[in-house]
Amino acid sequence: MTALLEHDVPGGAHWSLLLRAGRVLRLTALDDGAVCSTLLFAAGDPVDRLNVPDTLKAQMSARIRPPMVLMSDRGAALASVTGSSLDWHDCLTGHSLDGHVAEFGPTSYGTDRNDWRRSARSGLLSELRKHGRGPADLHACVNFFAKVAIGADGDLAHVPDHARAGDWVSLRAEQDLLVVLSTAPHPMSTAWAPGAVRAEVEAGAPYGPDDPSVTFRPESARALANAQAVLA
Amino acid sequence: MTATLTLPTVESALRAEDAVLDVTVAAGDGFLGRVPAGGSFRIVDLHGNQAADTLFYDADDVTNRYSAMDTIREQRAAYLTAGSRLLSQDGDPLVTITADTCGRHDTLGGACAQESNVVRYGMHTRHQHACRETFLRYGAPAGIGARELGHNVNFFMNVPLTPDGGLSFADGLSAPGRYVEVRAERDVLVLISNCPQLNNPCNGWDPTPIRLLGWTA
Ligand SMILES: [Zn+2]
Numbered sequence: 029m030t031a032l033l034e035h036d037v038p039g040g041a042h043w044s045l046l047l048r049a050g051r052v053l054r055l056t057a058l059d060d061g062a063v064c065s066t067l068l069f070a071a072g073d074p075v076d077r078l079n080v081p082d083t084l085k086a087q088m089s090a091r092i093r094p095p096m097v098l099m100s101d102r103g104a105a106l107a108s109v110t111g112s113s114l115d116w117h118d119c120l121t122g123h124s125l126d127g128h129v130a131e132f133g134p135t136s137y138g139t140d141r142n143d144w145r146r147s148a149r150s151g152l153l154s155e156l157r158k159h160g161r162g163p164a165d166l167h168a169c170v171n172f173f174a175k176v177a178i179g180a181d182g183d184l185a186h187v188p189d190h191a192r193a194g195d196w197v198s199l200r201a202e203q204d205l206l207v208v209l210s211t212a213p214h215p216m217s218t219a220w221a222p223g224a225v226r227a228e229v230e231a232g233a234p235y236g237p238d239d240p241s242v243t244f245r246p247e248s249a250r251a252l253a254n255a256q257a258v259l260a
Numbered sequence: 261m262t263a264t265l266t267l268p269t270v271e272s273a274l275r276a277e278d279a280v281l282d283v284t285v286a287a288g289d290g291f292l293g294r295v296p297a298g299g300s301f302r303i304v305d306l307h308g309n310q311a312a313d314t315l316f317y318d319a320d321d322v323t324n325r326y327s328a329m330d331t332i333r334e335q336r337a338a339y340l341t342a343g344s345r346l347l348s349q350d351g352d353p354l355v356t357i358t359a360d361t362c363g364r365h366d367t368l369g370g371a372c373a374q375e376s377n378v379v380r381y382g383m384h385t386r387h388q389h390a391c392r393e394t395f396l397r398y399g400a401p402a403g404i405g406a407r408e409l410g411h412n413v414n415f416f417m418n419v420p421l422t423p424d425g426g427l428s429f430a431d432g433l434s435a436p437g438r439y440v441e442v443r444a445e446r447d448v449l450v451l452i453s454n455c456p457q458l459n460n461p462c463n464g465w466d467p468t469p470i471r472l473l474g475w476t477a
Contacts, residue, residue: 075407079370080411081368081369081371081411082379085369085419085429088426088427089426091425093425099376101375101406103377120329122333163324166349167411168329177423182339182420183338184338251379254375
């Protein structure tokens with residue numbers, strides 16, 4: 029399918045886009061170990077946004093994988109994960125803060141120019157502010173391409189280089205969306221090695237009752253139905 | 261699996277007769293209170309297996325709120341127990357769990373809402389009472405609205421994760437009289453919904469009251 033939009037986000041950078049309902053956003057890791065900390069908002073609503081706990085408990089999962097439906101605070105589908113080369117995308121451990129980045133030593137625009145090290149938080153906030161939003165709009169993110177392994181007692185361990193260059197995930201917008209993302213390294217990463225991510229938007233196609241996200245679980249189908257009813 | 265689980269527990273030395281706060285929150289009701297830095301706050305599961313959905317805020321800045329994801333990442337563990345430091349989304353410690361006779365608490369299951377009940381159980385649950393209603397009602401006087409509702413703690417609730425990435429709501433680990441106690445690391449607001457959920461085992465299928473106790477430093 030021909031991309032309507034194609035944009036490469038360098039490692040350690042931040043970006044946002046407005047994605048029309050029905051279109052498909054495909055994210056591709058361009059480097060080994062790339063991470064894409066991503067927040068989703070209903071573009072037409074001042075407060076409705078991705079709710080990771082509700083997404084997980086409705087679909088009995090502690091990770092994001094196809095064909096899960098990403099759900100909002102208000103129980104409506106925001107996006108469906110229509111495909112991925114990976115069966116595990118972290119959503120439990122949040123995004124990096126300035127304190128994580130400071131562990132890699134001093135950095136500034138003055139000394140490092142556009143290679144300066146910035147946290148995912150600073151990048152996400154920068155994009156949110158461009159859209160009239162701010163710190164209160166931060167919520168749990170999905171760290172596409174990252175994995176944090178869960179031990180038998182609930183202990184958490186970051187898995188380095190979970191994604192290889194070429195790994196991808198595709199999201200179908202179920203409402204008009206504001207997508208806000210950062211390609212800063214995972215907050216549990218012990219190295220500063222940010223990877224670039226390619227974003228491509230494709231036209232998408234209407235889905236029917238046999239769509240894998242509809243048939244995945246009754247909860248997934250109800251969230252999709254709620255999205256259809258957002259503007260009754 | 262959970263029936264045989266043995267978890268470490270820590271008792272508190274604080275006595276109920278010395279408390280400056282001692283209230284009972286009815287099933288499905290809520291609470292908003294301020295705990296000064298150094299003060300302690302206890303939630304007692306009076307009848308067992310009652311989820312106490314709880315949010316903490318920096319009392320001076322409600323945008324600096326409890327963050328489940330920052331908390332579990334920094335402690336490298338998915339569950340909360342004695343010793344857990346509950347962090348804000350700016351990474352500031354808000355409270356530390358100083359006593360816990362239950363042993364383990366969830367912070368990944370979120371709160372119930374009328375809308376998410378529809379997703380989980382169907383449209384017939386749309387008008388059942390839910391935690392999000394209570395959070396919005398009790399949070400409003402402090403300026404806590406929908407935007408300020410982060411992902412909460414579910415004290416006394418059991419949401420086991422598995423190494424293969426599964427998550428479920430399981431029968432509770434709590435029992436009548438078990439409690440959890442936190443110490444405030446700065447002035448904090450505590451916002452509680454005593455969960456009214458009827459559709460899963462998080463309240464033992466029968467929501468019951470909880471007791472709240474507070475001590476100054
Ligand atoms: Zn509830």
